[in-house]
Amino acid sequence: xxxxxxxxxxxxAVGLSAALALAACSSGDSGDDAAxxxxxxxxxxxxxxxxxxxTSEETSADEACELPSEVRLISVxxxxxxxxxxxxxxxxxxxxxxxxxxxSGYLGDGVTMTIDVYDxxxxxxxxxxxxxxxxxxDVPLVFGSVTSGVAVAQAPLAExxxxxxxxxxxxxxxxxxxxxxxxxxPPMSAYWPDVASYLAEQGVETASVLxxxxxxxxxxxxxxxxxxxxxxxxxEILSSTGIPTATEDFSAPINKIAQExxxxxxxxxxxxxxxxxxxxxxxxxxxxVVVVGNSGAGNGNLAPxxxxxxxxxxxxxxxxxxxxxxxxxxVEKYQAEFGExxxxxxxxxxxAVYAVADAIKExxxxxxxxxxxxxASITEAGYSGVMGxxxxxxxxxxxxxxLVQWNxxxxxxxxx
Amino acid sequence: xxxxxxxxxxxxxxxxxxxxxxxxxxxxxMGILNFAHGSVFMFSxxxxxxxxxxxxxxxxxxxxxxxxVGAVLTLAIQYFAYQPILKKIKSVNAAxxxxxxxxxxxxxxxxxxxxxxxxxxxxxxxxxxxxxxxxQFGDLRISNIMIIILVLGLGLGFGxxxxxxxxxxxxxxxxxxxxxxxxxxxxxxxxxxxxxxxxFAGALAGLAGALLTYxxxxxxxxxxxxxxxxxxxxxxxxGLGSVLGVILGSFILAFAETAVFxxxxxxxxxxxxxxxxxxxxxxRPQGILGxxxxxxx
Numbered sequence: 134x135x136x137x138x139x140x141x142x143x144x145x146a147v148g149l150s151a152a153l154a155l156a157a158c159s160s161g162d163s164g165d166d167a168a169x170x171x172x173x174x175x176x177x178x179x180x181x182x183x184x185x186x187x188t189s190e191e192t193s194a195d196e197a198c199e200l201p202s203e204v205r206l207i208s209v210x211x212x213x214x215x216x217x218x219x220x221x222x223x224x225x226x227x228x229x230x231x232x233x234x235x236x237s238g239y240l241g242d243g244v245t246m247t248i249d250v251y252d253x254x255x256x257x258x259x260x261x262x263x264x265x266x267x268x269x270x271d272v273p274l275v276f277g278s279v280t281s282g283v284a285v286a287q288a289p290l291a292e293x294x295x296x297x298x299x300x301x302x303x304x305x306x307x308x309x310x311x312x313x314x315x316x317x318x319p320p321m322s323a324y325w326p327d328v329a330s331y332l333a334e335q336g337v338e339t340a341s342v343l344x345x346x347x348x349x350x351x352x353x354x355x356x357x358x359x360x361x362x363x364x365x366x367x368x369e370i371l372s373s374t375g376i377p378t379a380t381e382d383f384s385a386p387i388n389k390i391a392q393e394x395x396x397x398x399x400x401x402x403x404x405x406x407x408x409x410x411x412x413x414x415x416x417x418x419x420x421x422v423v424v425v426g427n428s429g430a431g432n433g434n435l436a437p438x439x440x441x442x443x444x445x446x447x448x449x450x451x452x453x454x455x456x457x458x459x460x461x462x463x464v465e466k467y468q469a470e471f472g473e474x475x476x477x478x479x480x481x482x483x484x485a486v487y488a489v490a491d492a493i494k495e496x497x498x499x500x501x502x503x504x505x506x507x508x509a510s511i512t513e514a515g516y517s518g519v520m521g522x523x524x525x526x527x528x529x530x531x532x533x534x535x536l537v538q539w540n541x542x543x544x545x546x547x548x549x
Numbered sequence: 550x551x552x553x554x555x556x557x558x559x560x561x562x563x564x565x566x567x568x569x570x571x572x573x574x575x576x577x578x579m580g581i582l583n584f585a586h587g588s589v590f591m592f593s594x595x596x597x598x599x600x601x602x603x604x605x606x607x608x609x610x611x612x613x614x615x616x617x618v619g620a621v622l623t624l625a626i627q628y629f630a631y632q633p634i635l636k637k638i639k640s641v642n643a644a645x646x647x648x649x650x651x652x653x654x655x656x657x658x659x660x661x662x663x664x665x666x667x668x669x670x671x672x673x674x675x676x677x678x679x680x681x682x683x684x685q686f687g688d689l690r691i692s693n694i695m696i697i698i699l700v701l702g703l704g705l706g707f708g709x710x711x712x713x714x715x716x717x718x719x720x721x722x723x724x725x726x727x728x729x730x731x732x733x734x735x736x737x738x739x740x741x742x743x744x745x746x747x748x749f750a751g752a753l754a755g756l757a758g759a760l761l762t763y764x765x766x767x768x769x770x771x772x773x774x775x776x777x778x779x780x781x782x783x784x785x786x787x788g789l790g791s792v793l794g795v796i797l798g799s800f801i802l803a804f805a806e807t808a809v810f811x812x813x814x815x816x817x818x819x820x821x822x823x824x825x826x827x828x829x830x831x832x833r834p835q836g837i838l839g840x841x842x843x844x845x846x
Contacts, residue, residue: 213661215771217669346816374815379775381765382564384557385810392551405671405769412766416683416692437673437767 198497200241206248206489207267208276209287214255215378215403216280218432219478223279223301224250225471226479229463230486240494248486253278257286268294273499274489274508279478281305281350288314297505299489301481305349309529313505315512316529317485321350321427322358324448324534328425329362331536331548337396337423339369343386343410344401346375351401351427359399371395378403383410387417397423400445404429407445408438415441432476435539443541448534450520451477452546455535463519484518491516550811552689560695562803563702564764567757569780569795570709571623571750577790578726579743580645584652585626585659586754586780587773592659593619593755594762595770599666601676608679608697612759619755620748626655627747632740656773663770673767674759681763694764701760703796705753710792722746726790782826788839797837801825 208227211220227248235245251267253260260283267275268290277287277300284303291298292311300308304321308314332340340363344355355373363370371393374386387410390398398419400410407430414424426447435442453464453474463483467475492508493499512525524531536548550558572586593615601611630651638644663672683692713719724732725742733739762768783802787794802822809818829836 213664213669215669215769217664221668372814374810376810376815377775377819379778380818381761381772381775382557382561384560385554385807386815388551388553388557389811405767408671408673408767409765412681416681416690418685418690432670434670437671437675439675441766 198241200244200493200497201499202243202245204240204244204246204493204499205272206246206274206276207251207270207272208248209251209253209260209264209267210276210278211255211260211280211283212250212252214253214280215405216255216278218404218434219279219302219476220252220255222432222476222478223482224248225467226463226475226482227276227486229466229470229479230483230490234487234490239490246490248276253280253283255280255283257283260284261286261290264290268296273297273493273501273504274299276300276482276485277303277308279303281308282348284308285349296501297508299485299508301485302478303350305353307349309527312509312528314528315508317481317488318450319530319532319534321354321448323531325354325358325362326365327534328448328536329359329366329368332368332397332423332425333366335397335423337368339371339393339395340397340399341371341390341393341395342373342399342401343383343390344373344375344399345378345403345406347378348403351403354427355399355401359401368397376402378406380406381409383413384417387413387419390414391417391419395422397425399425400430401427402429404432404434407434408436408442411435411438411442411445428477430539431537431544432478433544435544438539440541442539444538446536446538446547449477449537450532450534451480452535452537452544454546455549457519457521459517459519460521480519484520484523487518488512488516550808554807554811556689556691556695558804558807559800560698560764561807562800563698564757564761565776565779565783565799565803566702566706566796567698567753567760568776569783569799570706570792571753571757572777572780573784573789573792573795574709574713574753575746575750576784577792578722579746580642580726581627581631581747582645582649582652583623583626583631583747583750584649584777585623585656586652586750587777588656588659589619589622589626589751589773590754590758590761590776591768591770591773592622592663592758593751594758594768594772595659595663595666595672597674597759597762598672601674603676605676605678608677608763611674611677611679611763612756615755615759616752617755619751619753619758621751622659623747623751623754624744626652627744630655632743660770660773667770669770671767671769672762674762677763679763692764694760698760698764701756705756706792706796706799710796713792718742718745782823785836786826786829788836791836791838794836794838801837 210224211217231246231248240246251263253263260278264287274297277298278284279302281303284300285307288308288310291313295313297313300316301318304318309316342355342359345351360370376386402410407426424445426445428447428449430445430447431449463480467479488511491511492504496503496507512528515524520532535546537544538547568590572583576582596618597611597615600614631648634644634647634651681692681694683690721737721742724737725739729739783798784795786801787798805822805825806818809821
């Protein structure tokens with residue numbers, strides 16, 4: 134974990150490596166005992182001197198490390214528009230992290246962190262305009278949009294500018310594209326091998342896919358990941374139907390699926406479309422099929438479907454019932470602050486803000502290049518946060534997934 | 550296409566019709582292309598949601614509330630925005646662009662209010678006492694809300710067409726559409742007529758909003774935006790100024806979309822439906838039932 138009561142695995146790992154290296158350097162292999170003792174005594178003295186020097190260097194480094202009294206960051210996120218429900222929760226998570234960082238003096242005495250939020254309105258045009266503005270300001274790093282369609286347009290701008298950007302949620306290809314782009318949510322495709330195995334265990338032999346064909350993350354899952362993992366576990370894909378996100382009535386594609394009579398329906402739709410699609414699926418007579426969605430079905434989005442939504446399950450990163458003290462502590466704080474249980478967007482942004490704070494602290498600088506380098510070394514080593522023990526592959530996070538199911542009244546954790 | 554597809558397409562056509570009818574009426578007779586129509590549609594349902602989440606109400610009461618909200622909102626838009634624009638720019642044709650821009654600007658306000666309240670999540674009438682029931686006849690499945698939408702969509706569509714063609718008020722409205730100056734000289738109160746037409750269009754938007762929320766389970770603050778494009782397409786396809794044209798346009802669009810889903814992977818649904826309009830505009834620019842000479846009747 135990142136906070137004052139938290140220890141980063143990455144920093145510990147770096148420390149451990151250094152200690153092992155020192156130990157390796159100091160271990161000699163001599164046949165002369167006296168010489169050996171003498172050498173050992175000299176080495177001990179040298180080590181003590183070195184240790185004293187190191188401590189003194191560290192102390193002077195600590196003293197020398199003076200960050201500006203205000204470390205300002207910018208987040209260009211989807212606060213309004215179709216993905217506003219995700220952006221708002223992400224920024225709430227960031228707010229809790231910033232408050233903790235400032236209250237505990239995490240960045241040093243008198244140093245406060247602020248994050249200004251610019252709204253991209255879930256719109257790539259507005260998202261790139263606001264992002265370009267943010268890149269031009271005197272900030273060491275920018276947080277990018279939770280919306281893939283916006284994030285894929287922002288990422289090249291950050292690379293061109295040479296300023297680090299941290300994304301959460303935007304799970305499509307084209308988001309982590311170089312040295313300056315980091316993502317603290319795994320790509321959605323990373324979960325599908327486990328989902329396919331789960332479906333195979335449930336005896337699913339055939340499946341039909343319905344997906345939003347103008348949403349990069351969902352297109353990638355529907356057209357690449359699902360066919361691949363289905364093939365691996367022997368599930369036959371009967372059809373794959375793409376629909377525009379603006380579709381309000383799903384009765385036509387669902388009627389087509391009903392005629393195929395699949396064992397499972399894989400519905401990869403944006404959040405608000407899920408209750409309508411589930412309702413129409415049940416009304417079309419598909420009452421016994423296994424229905425798999427995506428994390429967009431969470432965050433209470435299925436509530437309007439009530440009983441008709443019951444049974445839909447989806448892979449996720451986070452559920453408030455997960456038994457981890459750090460997660461429980463975060464959930465309590467979030468609930469106290471915002472009066473509701475957070476969805477996955479909150480804790481992952483909370484972790485991301487702490488990682489950025491660690492990078493600034495480690496770089497002891499607000500220079501974008503130095504912060505990027507420090508963040509790269511933190512992500513390379515991995516850490517333990519609210520989301521659990523995480524690792525990264527090329528600055529792209531990897532977190533074990535879970536399965537969540539709507540039972541008609543609430544979202545239940547069904548598999549970890 | 551099987552019988553279920555035909556039924557689904559008919560329901561979708563009725564939805565497009567309920568939404569497009571008010572918009573077509575205002576545009577075809579008064580020359581006002583009201584781009585805030587989608588927001589009125591959404592906000593009427595949103596108010597229904599706010600009330601039903603506190604007081605359990607039956608379907609007729611929710612529909613009535615949504616219609617009143619729709620009518621009041623549209624009247625307010627006409628009174629505070631469009632009318633002042635028309636007062637300053639006497640010609641409706643010259644004011645058209647300003648009205649479109651004002652409509653787009655105004656449409657943002659209800660969306661922002663709904664987004665703030667729902668945090669961009671969807672909303673429905675879970676508090677309503679109405680329950681959807683599905684009836685099965687062989688392979689055909691139809692719900693009670695589908696029947697209501699079909700009956701009201703077709704009833705209001707043909708009823709409005711008849712009213713415009715046969716009633717005295719309809720004649721007055723057509724007269725305003727053809728020549729507002731002459732209509733005024735003939736004793737038609739343009740201002741009153743405009744307010745009544747806007748109120749009727751707003752009530753239709755509210756009706757469509759409430760029924761669609763019941764049918765789809767939920768709407769979201771942006772639900773009206775997609776439908777505006779569909780309504781625009783249906784009106785152009787059928788022919789501006791013809792209520793029967795709007796009916797035809799709505800159903801052609803719905804059947805084309807359903808057929809694309811039935812026979813393809815769905816990728817081409819927007820391309821096919823809007824391609825149809827493009828072809829028609831090239832072959833018959835006035836739309837299927839539109840008159841060659843542009844007359845707003």
